[in-house]
Amino acid sequence: MYISAIFHSGCPTSSLAAEPINFDRIFCSSCHQKASPRNPNWTINRLPCPIVEDHPSCSVVIKPSDGHFRSYKFGDDLHIGIADSRGAVHSFWTQGIETQDSTWQDSLILVSLNSCSYLDKSLKIFKETDTRFCKTKYSDDTWNCFDFVLEFLRFIAFRDYSKLDFSREFTTKKLQAVVKYFTLFEKLKAQN
Known part of the structure; x- marks a missing residue:
């Protein structure tokens, strides 16, 4: 139930994807390179989810x-x-x-x-x-x-x-x- 922002180093744009991310469908909109979680030129940051998945306290x-x-x-x-x-x-x-x-x-x-x-x-x-x-x-x-x-x-x-x-x-x-x-x-x- 998470959304991730996907950044390609050196390119000015980013993408959003629902997890689990289907990397076969993620391309940089600037240079059109295919996204890869194993490539260090790609950064994936999970956006904060407003709900608490675990037990809330106090x-x-x-x-x-x-x-x-x-x-x-x-x-x-x-x-x-x-x-x-x-x-x-x-x-x-x-x-x-x-x-x-x-x-x-x-x-x-x-x-x-x-x-x-x-x-x-x-x-x-x-x-x-x-x-x-x-x-x-x-x-x-x-x-x-x-x-x-x-x-x-x-x-x-x-x-x-x-x-x-x-x-x-x-x-x-x-x-x-x-x-x-x-x-x-x-x-x-x-x-x-």
Whole structure:
């Protein structure tokens, strides 16, 4: 799921390719020489991918409720949670507060939270003392995973955000970057 920039030394242009790169189809647009990963005159640099492939830690993260960011479209449902120091993500949904170790790879970090040991202790206390997040109180529209994260941020005195303020500050631009990245990835992949 990566995009690489391919440069030919001495030529002014570069190419982009989706990985895995098909070098049989990559040519320098200036001198028309065929690209080769073994030739030192060619440089391949992986562009930074906006999503986290491994387990996120000490952060607020989002992912599509269904599927992957590769197929995400604006307006699709998202799920938000808090990653602890081990990379386990704590979130709220129809089953109450849930802690998951393995389903949050390929998520998007919205906010990094400092002091992991403090975060872990705070999450434990918050989950044990705040009774508003039991499964019977969950509502898709009025009391959901987003409320869980915002209430936790208030609990640790990170800041008192409204949903709109949080989205404007942390979510909108990062989601736009994800959509642009994967739109370009799919176009490059289709060109092989």
